[in-house]
Amino acid sequence: MWKAVHNVSCIVVMTYFMCLLDTFISASPRRRVTVDQETPLEDPVIIYSLEHPNSTLPPWGDVPYVDVNPSVLQSDLKQVKEDLVSRISELKEDGEKLRTSIEDSKGATQTQITSLKTQVFEKMNEMQNEVSRLGLTVMAEDCQDLFELGYNATGVYYLQKFGRQVHCDMEIDSGGWLVIQRRVRVDPQVNFDQSWHTYKKGFGDLESEFWIGNEFLHVLTNQKAYRLAVDMVDFEKGAFAASYSSFRVGNEASFYALDLGEFKGNTTDAFSYHHGRPFTSNDRDNDLYGAGNCASYFSGGWWYENCYDAHLNGVYPEPPDRLNASFITWWALENNTRVPLVLTSVTVRVKPSP
DSSP, rough: OHHHOOOHHHHHHHHHHHHHHHHHHSSEEEEEEEESSSSSOOOEEEEEEEEOTSSSSSOOTOOOOOOOOOOHHHHHHHHHHHHHHHHHHHEEEEHHHHHHHHHHHHHHHHHHHHHHHHHHHHHHHHHHHHHHHHHHTTTTOHHHHHTTTOOOOOOEEEEETTTEEEEESSSGSSSEEEEEEEOOSSSOOOOOOOHHHHHHHEEETTTTTTEEEEEHHHHHHHHHHEEEEEEEEETTTTEEEEEEEEEOOOOOTTSSOEEEOEOOOOEEEEEEEETTOOOOOTTBOOHHHTOOOOHHTTOOOOOOOSSSEETTBBBBOOOTTOOOOSEEEEEEEEEEEEEEEEEEEEEEEEEEEE
């Protein structure tokens, strides 16, 4: 670019100089050249003549002449020189300004290009990370997998591997918990007195009350080791928690038999009473109660034995009453006395074992 500017400057200077010379020549005395040739065989004789008003030479007809004063000519030449020097200086200054402007523009453009490159690379990395994350999301087996992929908002997610939605709690106990059952106060309440088939596939609303489904529990808990946590609120006594080091559900041939690990919590271990028991629904009696079907009697499917110590799928207590055994109940010991916790809120959740 600078080379092109330099060439243009040179052309301008030369053009300007030629114009000045042309002006100078037009202002100089006229010289006339004649060729005198007597015969074709004679060499031409070139006669030069400078016409001047005081010349004793004969005039050349109508050819004009100019009075040439040496001092004026010297002054004119000096002025021409000064004009050339001034113009050349201006051209150099203009050229330098143009060069500086081009360099500044080049620097600004380079900065913009660098910034754009950085933005493009960052966006490409984001897209690659998102594509990778989406690819891994397709293979996610539970809420813990989603949590490790950066999904940290509690709510409903879709597990592509199982072709179904699940509710993930990404906040409590370091996140990554998959909720398998929930009981809360809603209007209307979800009916948990359901058939074997309904308990098998699951029912309810993942945003409020629901049962995740026995078949899903079997598939989920047999792909890796899981632990279980139960959060409960008694209508008078407040919050309680129970956890089990392992949790697994058998297949349908075993009637979705329950397998529990070691207990920890701030209440009595009521759930271990149901360890190893098959699931019972109102139309499939697998309990040990000889007088009838525990699920029908207490209005909800569960892993009953000779009925229950913990029954989280019972009737929602409205109004709460400790004498109603059909309510959502967890039996506890208080001063060596069995006391039923009547629950107004329950959340059962699982997470891969550490």
